[in-house]
Amino acid sequence: MTVRSEPEVIDEPAPMQRRVAEERRAGRTVGLVPTMGALHEGHRSLIRLARQRADTVVVSIFVNPTQFGPDEDYEHYPRDFERDMAACAEEGTDLVFHPDPGTLYAPDHSTWVDETSVSAPLCGSGRPGHFRGVCTVVAKLFHICAPDLAVFGRKDAQQLRVIRRMVRDLNMPVEVIGAPIVREQDGLAMSSRNRYLDPSARRQARCLRRALDRAAEAVRQGQRDAEALKILMTGVIGEEPDAALEYAEIVDGETLESVDRIEGTVLAALAVRIAGTRLIDSEELTPDEEESPD
Amino acid sequence: MTVRSEPEVIDEPAPMQRRVAEERRAGRTVGLVPTMGALHEGHRSLIRLARQRADTVVVSIFVNPTQFGPDEDYEHYPRDFERDMAACAEEGTDLVFHPDPGTLYAPDHSTWVDETSVSAPLCGSGRPGHFRGVCTVVAKLFHICAPDLAVFGRKDAQQLRVIRRMVRDLNMPVEVIGAPIVREQDGLAMSSRNRYLDPSARRQARCLRRALDRAAEAVRQGQRDAEALKILMTGVIGEEPDAALEYAEIVDGETLESVDRIEGTVLAALAVRIAGTRLIDSEELTPDEEESPD
Numbered sequence: 277m278t279v280r281s282e283p284e285v286i287d288e289p290a291p292m293q294r295r296v297a298e299e300r301r302a303g304r305t306v307g308l309v310p311t312m313g314a315l316h317e318g319h320r321s322l323i324r325l326a327r328q329r330a331d332t333v334v335v336s337i338f339v340n341p342t343q344f345g346p347d348e349d350y351e352h353y354p355r356d357f358e359r360d361m362a363a364c365a366e367e368g369t370d371l372v373f374h375p376d377p378g379t380l381y382a383p384d385h386s387t388w389v390d391e392t393s394v395s396a397p398l399c400g401s402g403r404p405g406h407f408r409g410v411c412t413v414v415a416k417l418f419h420i421c422a423p424d425l426a427v428f429g430r431k432d433a434q435q436l437r438v439i440r441r442m443v444r445d446l447n448m449p450v451e452v453i454g455a456p457i458v459r460e461q462d463g464l465a466m467s468s469r470n471r472y473l474d475p476s477a478r479r480q481a482r483c484l485r486r487a488l489d490r491a492a493e494a495v496r497q498g499q500r501d502a503e504a505l506k507i508l509m510t511g512v513i514g515e516e517p518d519a520a521l522e523y524a525e526i527v528d529g530e531t532l533e534s535v536d537r538i539e540g541t542v543l544a545a546l547a548v549r550i551a552g553t554r555l556i557d558s559e560e561l562t563p564d565e566e567e568s569p570d
Numbered sequence: 571m572t573v574r575s576e577p578e579v580i581d582e583p584a585p586m587q588r589r590v591a592e593e594r595r596a597g598r599t600v601g602l603v604p605t606m607g608a609l610h611e612g613h614r615s616l617i618r619l620a621r622q623r624a625d626t627v628v629v630s631i632f633v634n635p636t637q638f639g640p641d642e643d644y645e646h647y648p649r650d651f652e653r654d655m656a657a658c659a660e661e662g663t664d665l666v667f668h669p670d671p672g673t674l675y676a677p678d679h680s681t682w683v684d685e686t687s688v689s690a691p692l693c694g695s696g697r698p699g700h701f702r703g704v705c706t707v708v709a710k711l712f713h714i715c716a717p718d719l720a721v722f723g724r725k726d727a728q729q730l731r732v733i734r735r736m737v738r739d740l741n742m743p744v745e746v747i748g749a750p751i752v753r754e755q756d757g758l759a760m761s762s763r764n765r766y767l768d769p770s771a772r773r774q775a776r777c778l779r780r781a782l783d784r785a786a787e788a789v790r791q792g793q794r795d796a797e798a799l800k801i802l803m804t805g806v807i808g809e810e811p812d813a814a815l816e817y818a819e820i821v822d823g824e825t826l827e828s829v830d831r832i833e834g835t836v837l838a839a840l841a842v843r844i845a846g847t848r849l850i851d852s853e854e855l856t857p858d859e860e861e862s863p864d
Contacts, residue, residue, distance in 0.1 A: 289741045386687035387705070387739035393680035411681070419741040445681035446706070447583045447713040
């Protein structure tokens with residue numbers, strides 16, 4: 277891999293706004309990859325996709341306090357700016373936006389962007405306020421970085437759909453691109469939180485992928501009942517001693533509303549704590565076309 | 571007054587986004603005046619201010635359903651597009667954005683911009699959801715019209731402050747300009763709702779201005795007690811038989827929090843129903859510099 281030149285680092289909103297305005301005046305399109313740092317191969321794939329699609333690639337690195345609950349891992353979330361900068365450079369990032377929390381949130385911050393439908397089920401029910409924090413920071417980053425397009429991983433399946441809905445509802449002039457999940461060799465979806473797993477937990481964490489594979493196989497075999505698929509996935513997760521299921525759901529692929537029958541594309545979605553570390557994974561399932569009964 | 575050429579009317583978000591992108595590529599600045607139509611001299615003054623400050627002036631005309639409560643006057647709010655277009659043309663408007671409600675809000679619209687502090691007192695307490703609707707539609711209009719600056723009337727004193735807070739908190743790249751209140755000869759602040767007033771109500775409506783004048787005079791005379799000023803204003807409103815006070819408040823000029831003593835600049839703010847029509851008015855009061863005691 278070619279090492280590209282060091283990206284330009286900007287740590288405040290106003291200089292970033294001026295910098296991207298220059299890019300746009302020069303006729304260059306801007307692609308944004310919002311991240312919380314701790315960049316892994318999944319993030320790199322997002323940066324590469326932005327690199328293909330936009331003239332100027334901006335990566336934001338910001339551990340957003342407002343999307344963490346009071347008992348969550350904000351304080352301990354991995355931060356390694358030097359390593360992240362090396363990854364950004366290697367993938368051809370032009371600009372890195374790396375603000376302090378105090379720069380992005382005034383002490384009397386009082387404005388929130390709240391998506392109230394797509395964000396309600398799944399992670400939304402277990403993490404109250406999470407998607408409000410996500411929408412608020414993404415809206416801020418869009419206003420600061422003025423991207424033509426922004427790339428998000430499909431691994432955060434609900435987040436991607438919530439952001440698409442926000443962009444549609446608020447008429448944000450940004451194309452939202454969902455990038456494929458990148459997995460470890462054994463199928464575990466890449467996540468900055470995987471580094472919390474000790475070897476035993478890491479081994480058990482394969483159950484998420486296994487549960488999704490089993491559900492997909494059942495759908496291929498003709499299973500169309502959502503409840504049966506949920507029971508199947510729950511059973512697979514239950515095979516691991518340190519796995520605690522948060523949810524195993526079959527929902528509409530766009531609105532994330534519960535479905536009873538697998539008709540159009542659905543999302544099979546899982547959240548599981550493995551020895552205390554919360555992991556999510558999901559897969560879109562589409563039943564094969566069946567002969568229409570005459 | 572010179573009649574300028576007819577403005578270009580655009581009624582959907584995407585063409586408007588393309589149109590303002592052209593303006594910006596050509597190096598022209600864009601000024602937006604968001605209105606609900608029924609344009610009067612107050613609105614015209616906003617358009618003139620935008621005309622002075624920006625190369626391209628956009629006026630949006632949209633009676634926003636989400637800022638009206640269920641028992642409010644959304645259905646009956648005055649609409650007169652032909653007359654509004656004439657006013658826009660006379661004041662030198664370049665583009666008019668005039669969408670249908672169905673174009674701006676999808677049936678499953680679910681994303682809201684919610685300012686939770688500055689919007690809480692005054693009109694916010696009597697009109698739940700009002701400022702959420704205002705912030706949401708203004709955010710949408712900013713994303714659609716991409717203005718460099720936007721002009722709002724100081725007559726809607728709380729709205730102006732809520733929007734400033736939203737712009738700050740969400741890092742919107744828009745300069746918010748507050749324009750002076752335009753008044754009728756007898757002091758009544760211009761409002762599209764003044765046309766609801768019959769002659770008797772119209773006469774009684776002068777009490778808002780009179781109450782603010784009395785409060786300002788009392789401050790000039792040395793009154794520094796907020797409660798005394800509220801009682802004074804309440805008394806003036808009570809002089810009119812068909813006037814029902816909603817609030818008479820003395821609040822911090824920026825945060826709109828209640829104050830006990832007049833120290834820095836405060837806002838004296840009134841909401842009064844005159845024979846059923848809700849009117850608001852306000853004035854910033856600043857005590858004269860006093861000799862500092864030795």
